Structures are given as C-alpha cells and as structure tokens.
Amino acid sequence: MTSSRPTPLHAEHQRLGASFTDFAGWSMPVRYTSDIAEHTAVRTAAGLFDLSHMGELELTGPQVAQALDHSLVGQPSKIGIGRARYTMLCATDGGILDDLVVYRLAEEHFLIVANASNAAVVREALIERITGFEAELRDTTADWTLIAVQGPASVPIVATLTDLPLADLKYYAISTGKLAESNILLARTGYTGEDGFEIYCRPDDAAGIWTALLAAGAPHGLLPAGLACRDTLRLEAGMPLYGNELSAATTPFEAGLGRVVAFGKEGDFVGRDALARRRDEGARQVLVGLTSTGRRSPRSGYAVHDPESGQQVGAVTSGAPSPTLGHPIAMAYVGVGYDEPGTQLQVDIRGTRDAVEVVALPFYRRA
Amino acid sequence: MSVPDNLQYTAEHEWIALDGDIATVGITAFAGEALGDVVYVELPAVGDAVRTGDACGEIESTKSVSDLFAPLDGEIVEINDAVVADPGLVNTDPYAAGWLLRLRVTGESALLDAAAYETLIGGE
Known part of the structure; x- marks a missing residue:
C-alpha cells in the first residue's frame, strides 16, 4: 500500500x-x-x-464577498444565500488555477469546493488575495x-x-x-x-x-x-476536468467558459486585464467534442489532424468509449476553423489515423 | 485474487497454458481488474509470426488501453472470436472463456510460475 x-x-x-x-x-x-x-x-x-478528496475552504468576515469578487473571476457577492455558482480562480495572466463551486451559506460565510489536486494552490492563492480585506479563510477539508x-x-x-x-x-x-x-x-x-x-x-x-x-x-x-x-x-456530460481540459495554460475562453468571467463587476479582480485581452482577441484554440464510429477511442494527448492537409490542428484532452452512447467520444482543443459541428477530422490513435467528427457538447443531456 | 496453479505467467500479466507446442494466452484477473471493464479487444491475425515481447494486440477499457504482448516466439494459430464479440469475458472469465489467442511455440521463453506471479503482484 x-x-x-x-x-x-x-x-x-x-x-x-x-x-x-x-x-x-x-x-x-x-x-x-x-x-x-x-x-x-x-x-x-x-x-x-x-x-x-475534494478540498473545502470556508471564508467569513464583513468584507468576504468583496474579497472573493477580487479573487475569483465570477461575482460571489451576487450569489444569494443558499445558492451556488460555478467559477474559476485565474492567475494574473488569465490561466486557470482551478475551477470551483462557491456556495453562499450566509451573508458573510462562503464555502468553496476545490479539486483535490489544486486544493493547496487555491488555499494559498486565496490567503494572499484576501489580504487587506476584512475576511478570513479556514481550510476545512478535514472537517x-x-x-x-x-x-x-x-x-x-x-x-x-x-x-x-x-x-x-x-x-x-x-x-x-x-x-x-x-x-x-x-x-x-x-x-x-x-x-x-x-x-x-x-x-x-x-x-x-x-x-x-x-x-x-x-x-x-x-x-x-x-x-x-x-x-x-x-x-x-461535456464537463471539463482540471488537468485535462483546464490548466494554467488555458483561459476560460478557450474552454468555452468565458461566461464565467464577470467583467461587469465593481473593482479590479485578479486576471482582469489578461482575460479582457483574450476575450477581445478571441481564442486561438477551442474546446470541441469528437465522436467516432470506430471502436478505438481517442485518448488524452493524441494528435488531431486535418484530413485534407494532414497537418496537426489540435490535441485530445479526454476520451473514452461512451458507456451510454456505445461509441468513442472525446474532447479536444482544435484551431479556430476546425471547430464547427460536422467538421471531419482524424485522430492519430497509436499510429493509425481514425476518422472523427466534431460535435456540439455535451454528448449526453438528461431527458 | 485467483492465480491458478496450473498456468504460467509473464510480468506483463498474461497467463499461458501450454499443451505440447500450443500455448493458449489470456490476461490475468489482476490485469482485468486493473483495466476495468474491457470494451474492445484487438488481436493479431491467424498466421502472424510473433516474437516474445512484441506488441501484437490491444485491450481497451473505459479507462485505458494497454498492449497485448506476445509471451513466446511463435505463430498465431487461433484467436478467440467470442472475446472479440464480447470483450467483457476478459473480466468475467479471464482464465477460461476470456482466453485471447493460441500460438504454436517455436522458441523457449522464461515464464513465471503461479507462486512467482503472485509475488510479483504483491501476494495475497
């Protein structure tokens, strides 16, 4: 063991x-x-x-809502008591440090749930970012x-x-x-x-x-x-996983999650300038869904090619045989222009290029 | 985890049943458990010549994919069509209905006995 x-x-x-x-x-x-x-x-x-294994961080204090508006790309101050939002912690360059769920338990009490692999990074970043606000953070993962x-x-x-x-x-x-x-x-x-x-x-x-x-x-x-x-x-369900679809090298815009960035909120927030630039320039790579009629599944890291030119135009981030759909599914970052549903691409599956088709996410939506 | 005494093994988690010069090959229960539910098996063609350690097929589960390595030098004489049609047999009946291929052995190879394989996978 x-x-x-x-x-x-x-x-x-x-x-x-x-x-x-x-x-x-x-x-x-x-x-x-x-x-x-x-x-x-x-x-x-x-x-x-x-x-x-998920990390829990609890934040309290008279200025906790402003402190979180400053620290995260969303606007926790607008979350109603007893409600939750999906949001992200980004670096100053806009790169994603983690994706989070923020619950507002009381006016001055928030619970943030972080990925296990990023819990320490999130804790340390938040401790630094809330400095100067009347707010306190406790790591309550063990509680x-x-x-x-x-x-x-x-x-x-x-x-x-x-x-x-x-x-x-x-x-x-x-x-x-x-x-x-x-x-x-x-x-x-x-x-x-x-x-x-x-x-x-x-x-x-x-x-x-x-x-x-x-x-x-x-x-x-x-x-x-x-x-x-x-x-x-x-x-x-087309949900991104940190470490696969999301990383410090991607911003919410590549991941198709630009909507989580609340540019309209008052005050500055960490990553604002870089994220605004990325929003205005447009992402160079876009997260798409891929499906195949074959039996072999694209897996994380496999190259995506344009069948016309043979050039690599992207890379798979996650892939598996879908138990519900019965065929391979994958998510991949591909260059703009290759992201329209219906686009025919190829994935290099351990030396053989298999045909895949770009599809809209999610692959599965509950009835 | 069951490690049948009457079989031989490789460090790549394959089992081998020798009958004269014909070796029947599958993957162990330990390997099946590590892979999770197997959903796709790709096997070599009958007539293919393989050498010990050659990647000669693939075993894919929802979680991962791994190569199937030839455990011995030889020629593929039969593949298990039933396991291609129903790859879950690798999980449910790894030492019988879930066998993968048969080869005619042409060379000697060092295989592990059940005790050595059990030690390799951490014993029970």
Whole structure:
C-alpha cells in the first residue's frame, strides 16, 4: 500500500470490495464491481460516491464577498444565500488555477469546493488575495466528508432519510438540515450530468449516512460508484476536468467558459486585464467534442489532424468509449476553423489515423 | 485474487497454458481488474509470426488501453472470436472463456510460475 490518505469511508469501501487508486494523495475507490454497471446505474437509477478528496475552504468576515469578487473571476457577492455558482480562480495572466463551486451559506460565510489536486494552490492563492480585506479563510477539508447521490432516483432515495423539502431545493442550491439524523449541508449539485445531491457531513457521521443511503437506495437500483465512472459520466456530460481540459495554460475562453468571467463587476479582480485581452482577441484554440464510429477511442494527448492537409490542428484532452452512447467520444482543443459541428477530422490513435467528427457538447443531456 | 496453479505467467500479466507446442494466452484477473471493464479487444491475425515481447494486440477499457504482448516466439494459430464479440469475458472469465489467442511455440521463453506471479503482484 502507498502512504495515501484514506477517507473516513475507507472501511465501507473495503467492505464493498472496492479497488483503490491514489488520487492527489488520497486513497479513493476507483470501482466496486464494474465501471460500466456503475455508470449505467447513475444514468438510469442512482450512484453513491465518496468525494471526500475534494478540498473545502470556508471564508467569513464583513468584507468576504468583496474579497472573493477580487479573487475569483465570477461575482460571489451576487450569489444569494443558499445558492451556488460555478467559477474559476485565474492567475494574473488569465490561466486557470482551478475551477470551483462557491456556495453562499450566509451573508458573510462562503464555502468553496476545490479539486483535490489544486486544493493547496487555491488555499494559498486565496490567503494572499484576501489580504487587506476584512475576511478570513479556514481550510476545512478535514472537517467535511462529501458524499454524492447522483441519478434520476436521487430524490426518492434522499427523501426517505430527510425531512428537507427536496422539491424546493433547486439546482445549484444548498440547505442545512438533517439526514439520517445527522447534521448536514445538502446541495443540489454534481458532476455527472444527472440530477442529484452532494451531502457535506461530519467525518464521524459519514459511515452512518453512507450505509443509510446504500440501504435506502438498494430498492431503487443505487450502486456505490467509483472515480472511474465519475470520469466517463462527466465526459459524456461535456464537463471539463482540471488537468485535462483546464490548466494554467488555458483561459476560460478557450474552454468555452468565458461566461464565467464577470467583467461587469465593481473593482479590479485578479486576471482582469489578461482575460479582457483574450476575450477581445478571441481564442486561438477551442474546446470541441469528437465522436467516432470506430471502436478505438481517442485518448488524452493524441494528435488531431486535418484530413485534407494532414497537418496537426489540435490535441485530445479526454476520451473514452461512451458507456451510454456505445461509441468513442472525446474532447479536444482544435484551431479556430476546425471547430464547427460536422467538421471531419482524424485522430492519430497509436499510429493509425481514425476518422472523427466534431460535435456540439455535451454528448449526453438528461431527458 | 485467483492465480491458478496450473498456468504460467509473464510480468506483463498474461497467463499461458501450454499443451505440447500450443500455448493458449489470456490476461490475468489482476490485469482485468486493473483495466476495468474491457470494451474492445484487438488481436493479431491467424498466421502472424510473433516474437516474445512484441506488441501484437490491444485491450481497451473505459479507462485505458494497454498492449497485448506476445509471451513466446511463435505463430498465431487461433484467436478467440467470442472475446472479440464480447470483450467483457476478459473480466468475467479471464482464465477460461476470456482466453485471447493460441500460438504454436517455436522458441523457449522464461515464464513465471503461479507462486512467482503472485509475488510479483504483491501476494495475497
């Protein structure tokens, strides 16, 4: 075994026969039985995920909203209490340091959820950026266990364990309450393209909540689900993954996420000048979807070619055989002019160039 | 993880069942578990001559793709069409229905016995 950090649910995963992988220093379940079965369960019933590796940062103080408007590309001061927004932390040159979900828990209390691999970078950048504001940051990663229930059966499953009025909890909203008799934060967010919930609970309560959800979900077809299917689910849903689609070398505009940059907000924010330039110049590379009728899947790093000239015009960032669609799908950065849906391109799959077609993202949208 | 005693193994996580000069080859349960659900298997053509260590096929799962290496020198005499049609057999029945190919062995190669392979994968 490696020295990676177990989550508070490690014993539960072992009991369920999980295979583990090291992910950003955490020992995480990669699958329990079959990635495809877990993927399909999320699309048709529900899946139960341990996401305790995600980083949680809590910010408080009289000027916390202004401090975050300055620090992030979005406008957290405009987020209503009990609501959430997807946003990004960018460097002064506009490069993406992480993509984040920001929840406003109270007027002067925000919860920021960062990718495990970037949690330290986000924490250090925010500590520096909020200096001079009346705001404080606490890294509460170790205080929270994050459990997600994702899939069309999420509502009936969670409803059996809480009195919270789930119908009133809108997409990208968060509420405090009780679930399986433990105090929790219940958010209607996720990373699978399905309806579902993310449950923030105390580590001591995590095993009780996990087993209660497994039991409540079993009649609905819920399966425990690992990181392997989380990746194919997010890919089908066209959601970017930091390290694949997003990096310090890309700005939100290449990723097709320029809308997250709030140029209209008051005051300066880190990266404003560089991002405004990129907005005005236009991106040189654009994130697109690719599909193929073949059997071999484009994978991260594979070159994308123009079949006419043979020239390389881009590179794949993520790719896999889509369990839902039954054919290979991929995301890639390609040069402007090659990004129109219907464009025929080729991907060099380990020495053989296979035909692919540019398609609009996402590949999959829930009914 | 099961490592059948009656088979031989390579460090590339393949198993070999020798019957005279015919070797049946598959990948181990350990390899199948590491790959995840196999969705595509590409195998060499019958008649191909292979040398030990040659990449002669591919095994693709939702998560990754890995080469299939020839475990011995020889000539491919049969491939498992059933596993091409239903690649999940590699996961569900790796040592029987999930076999990949048969070759007529033409040279000697150092293979691992079950105990040595078990040590390689960390033992149980």
